[in-house]
Amino acid sequence: MNNGNIYHILLIALGISLWSCKAKNDFQGLEFAPNMYHSVPYEGLSQITDENEGNWLSNREDGLGEFYNSNPNNPHYMNMREPVANTVKRNEHGYLPYRIHKDSAEYAGRVLTNPIDSTAEVIAEGKTLYSIYCTSCHGETGQGDGLVGKVFLGVPAYNLGRVKELPEGQIFHTITHGRGRMMSHGSLVSVDERWKITRYVQILQNQN
């Protein structure tokens, strides 16, 4: 009986201690084989800057913590860096990056033409992209009545006044660099995607 009691008490203790291993709020939960959860290579999204983290199981040659995976040579110990100054990224079409200055929207409107034809497929794709990146402010039908647009204020309707007449090059330029209170969306959508969105915006411009 005595042995049984001790056995029971041990079991309860084990149960409670294991139950408390569950992840909750800020506690990530007990890790099984912790080395596997922490990336050895540099990882942009799960970066550990504390040199001593994981000291208790570290067998690293440099004597630092097992989980430390930041790059001390970069600003803020970051793992990602901006491209080297005065270099450009190559892309699949061999385009040079878009280089018209952000203040030259009207010039862009005069000189640029859409390299992507207006096919049903392109327009469908443009519509999908539009609904992701533009609808919040410009609204489903381009009336400037998106849920965010109503709070943001100053979002014009595509089919009225000055905006109705905007040439495709200027639409492309506006997506890339922003205009007035609209900020640049060049980092969100690629060059191709911008031209596809332009195709769809032109349809919205011409609605009544």
Next chain:
Amino acid sequence: MSLTINLRRFVPTIASIFFMLVYTSLYSQDADSTGVDSGLNAELISAGETLFKNNCLVCHEIHEQKVGPALADIHNRRPVDWIKAFILNSQKVIQSGDEYAVNLYNEYNQTLMTSFDFSDDELNAVIEYIKSETIKGPPVQEVTVAAGAEGEVARESAFSAKVITIFLVVLLIVLVLILVVLFILVSVLTQYLKQKVELSDEDQEIVFQKFDFGQYVRSPAFIWVMTFVFTAIVAKTVIDGLYNVGIQEGYAPTQPIAFSHKVHAGDFQIDCNYCHTGVRTSKNANIPSVNICLNCHSSIVKVTGATELSTEIQKIYDAKANNTPIEWVRVHNLPDLAYFNHAQHYEVGGIECQTCHGPIEEMEVVRQHSNLTMGWCIDCHRTQALNTKDNAYYDKLVEFHDKNSKKPMIVEDIGGLECAKCHY
């Protein structure tokens, strides 16, 4: 005869009604033509109204400040030539060093007004319209009925919830009362039987029986059942606990900025892809950079309902000003030994974000919804039909599959259970 008499009696009344009608119509015409009286051109006003609504209304109201200043009385504040020059090219006016323009520019957070390529007639029309609106004065605020109705619905649902609670509490009280009454009845009856009535032996045994608790507890059957229940509970806890090791389901870390997905993805319905730009194109969904926050928060500086700049939004501006990264805490962490690709699942497979991440649009703080174990992956790969529509890559596979099977092609059929698909 009687008819004429009646008419005669009514003549004064009819006359007074007639005069009242004439008077009111004259008066209302008067109210309408205030513009004409002040020397404004009605035709010009209507042309100006169209121009104003199509171009200016986006940023300007006549009587209240919107993105730009309220325009009422602008013709008295500034000379007409200045107004025209500013509409045509505000940047030029500011650069010329015009004091008023420079102050205006700085007052409105250095927001440039778009240039409008209006003709002189159009400019005159817009100014004429603003003049006429200034004379009219601000519109009387009407109480919106819709908002009231919405509030009523909310109140109603709150009301019904309250009613249910009250009902349950009353029910509970009644049940307890019944229990008490029954107990009293039993004890009274026992008392009565004890004293008054002569009972047979059998009945006496029933009336005077005593409940021996100790005897029940000490019986082997009871001990056996209790031991079994106890051991089962402990064993279940231990096994559950063991399964929890290494599983981060429920992890909801505090982030450096109290960002609410409920507000952004829920209330404002911003598409997940807007901020998580990697979902369509890469392995990682990506955490948005500061410039993406600023796309909206350049102008939206207050939390809904607040009157002052939000301290949480201020953190974005600080990050930008100091050029420091915002160190978001990663919630979903798949070990390096397993490969997972967002684009493959979302863009190709057409799986909704919520399938794995749960009701993100309702979460104030993001919580890991799924356990991300291998069993969880495999369960889905065993049942999920492939999204092969309009995807030439799958055409031959589907053709081959359909020859041999009548069921839809699932992930398992194209090797979704192979070890090396995810572990390599």
